[in-house]
Amino acid sequence: MRCIPMVVSIIALSCAASASAANTATYSISPVTDVSASCAGQNAEVEEAADSRLGYVYDVWMGCRGIAFARSTDGGKTFATPISVPGSVGSNLNSWDPAITVAPNGTVYAAFMIARGGEWYPVVAASFDHGATFPQVTSLVPPDAKNWGDREFVAVGPDGTVYVTWDYGPERTSVTTLCATNGSCAFATGDLNVVMQKSTDGGRTFGPMSYISPGFPASGGDSAPLVVEPNGRIDVLYQGYQITDPVTFTMNPAYSYYTSSTDHGATWSAPLRVGPEAGTMSLAEWWINGDISMDAGGNLYAVWDTQSENDDVGVLSFSTDHGASWSAPVQVPADRLAVPHIMQVAGGASGTAYVSWLSNSDPRGYAEYLRTFSTTHGWLSAPVRVSQEFGDTSVWPGDTTGIATLSPGQLVLSWGSATTSSKGKSDVFSARAAVNTH
Numbered sequence: 001m002r003c004i005p006m007v008v009s010i011i012a013l014s015c016a017a018s019a020s021a022a023n024t025a026t027y028s029i030s031p032v033t034d035v036s037a038s039c040a041g042q043n044a045e046v047e048e049a050a051d052s053r054l055g056y057v058y059d060v061w062m063g064c065r066g067i068a069f070a071r072s073t074d075g076g077k078t079f080a081t082p083i084s085v086p087g088s089v090g091s092n093l094n095s096w097d098p099a100i101t102v103a104p105n106g107t108v109y110a111a112f113m114i115a116r117g118g119e120w121y122p123v124v125a126a127s128f129d130h131g132a133t134f135p136q137v138t139s140l141v142p143p144d145a146k147n148w149g150d151r152e153f154v155a156v157g158p159d160g161t162v163y164v165t166w167d168y169g170p171e172r173t174s175v176t177t178l179c180a181t182n183g184s185c186a187f188a189t190g191d192l193n194v195v196m197q198k199s200t201d202g203g204r205t206f207g208p209m210s211y212i213s214p215g216f217p218a219s220g221g222d223s224a225p226l227v228v229e230p231n232g233r234i235d236v237l238y239q240g241y242q243i244t245d246p247v248t249f250t251m252n253p254a255y256s257y258y259t260s261s262t263d264h265g266a267t268w269s270a271p272l273r274v275g276p277e278a279g280t281m282s283l284a285e286w287w288i289n290g291d292i293s294m295d296a297g298g299n300l301y302a303v304w305d306t307q308s309e310n311d312d313v314g315v316l317s318f319s320t321d322h323g324a325s326w327s328a329p330v331q332v333p334a335d336r337l338a339v340p341h342i343m344q345v346a347g348g349a350s351g352t353a354y355v356s357w358l359s360n361s362d363p364r365g366y367a368e369y370l371r372t373f374s375t376t377h378g379w380l381s382a383p384v385r386v387s388q389e390f391g392d393t394s395v396w397p398g399d400t401t402g403i404a405t406l407s408p409g410q411l412v413l414s415w416g417s418a419t420t421s422s423k424g425k426s427d428v429f430s431a432r433a434a435v436n437t438h
Helices: none
Strands: 025-029 044-051 056-063 066-072 094-102 108-116 119-127 136-139 148-156 162-169 176-179 185-189 194-199 226-228 234-243 251-261 272-274 291-294 300-307 312-319 341-347 352-362 365-374 402-407 410-418 426-437
Touching: 044 410, 044 426, 056 094, 056 108, 056 402, 056 410, 056 426, 066 094, 066 108, 108 148, 108 162, 119 148, 119 162, 148 226, 162 226, 162 234, 185 251, 194 234, 226 291, 234 291, 234 300, 251 300, 300 341, 300 352, 312 341, 312 352, 341 402, 352 402, 352 410, 352 426, 365 410, 365 426
Parallel strands: 044 094, 044 402, 094 148, 291 341
Antiparallel strands: 025 426, 044 056, 056 066, 094 108, 108 119, 119 136, 148 162, 162 194, 176 185, 226 234, 234 251, 251 272, 291 300, 300 312, 341 352, 352 365, 402 410, 410 426
16 A cells, blocks of 8 residues: 555667767756745655646645645746645544646646545546635545555546546455555555546445456556547556455565556457566565656657666656557666666657656655656656655655646646755655756
8 A cells, every 4th residue: 555654687679769969968957946945744645637728737635634736827937825625524534645637627636645534545626727626526435345445547538527546445354555654655466456446426425346456356457647639539548566466465576467448448458568678576666666648749748667686777668559559668767776766757749758757766765856857769868867855765755756848849747755955854846847858
């Protein structure tokens, strides 16, 4: 439950994958803003979305007594005072794992997990005034009295259909965890599955579950970010463990899998293992591993992080045919140190992706990094550090970070860290990045 507080072999891209003088990226990084400065206590686990038409940026994270939300109406230069998302605060509930998206009509959907009355399930709050208020709050209550539930993601299709993926198990007692002293928890056993629910009435009500990872009720799938293409195709990247014992629910290490739906989530394509030559994800990996994004030309990008006994490698793979096939994985961070690389990706202009990651690969502590990738020229630069301070490695920084594209070459990034300026308290920080490719 990641947010409740073989030698790795990388297949190099061809010679076209190395940056050249004619195909490079340079960066202009803004000063860093402490978005959560007014929130007492720890702040972490940020996710981000942008409304490119208005230039608004939305951040949501664990903090401000529950799930916190803040918006920027000036492209990420400044953020308003955070609010607590309705439905996330209460004496009889626990809330975690926030996610956020913007619909084509500008509606903002903030989602999170709660535990109430023995059940764990997602809640989706909707804002119809660009994040000023969230008057509509909907719970996706499961049919089981003591289910297991975790990490939801939310996206909206071109017709306004709201899709929520989440990790679900009918029986919570089957789930056992491996918890890090300076992180959150991973799963040792459990009836893990990835499911989806959808709403066709603007998030007021959600229909029944469809099963994304095959093998329900114990498929071994979890953590399923998604994107929806202009034609309505739903693209999902999930982390797939292999259940080795149907009684004890023990598992093997995981691979990344891609699947899609062309009928609004009713049925799913056979899962395709993405970049298996990059290695596997360890059972002890405590962060949210994996992200998927799409650029302006419809190309898909998947990023994730693999672990072996002696190293940890963040990788990227891309698809130019709507997920039918994927490129060989290519290493993203320059290092292979055995530390977390919490990966995120955002699409840019056609053939371009921006990859960010939070890592404590530098001995000074956690830092947020950025790199630009081209499907035709490979990496256009070495990694650049976005954060100005380093975060204390003994303090949990959250299992996710945020990245959003306002326009090609204009990004906003967000991350959590406990820094000197935050006086050792974990806070959520944000910075803008202008990327110039030439």
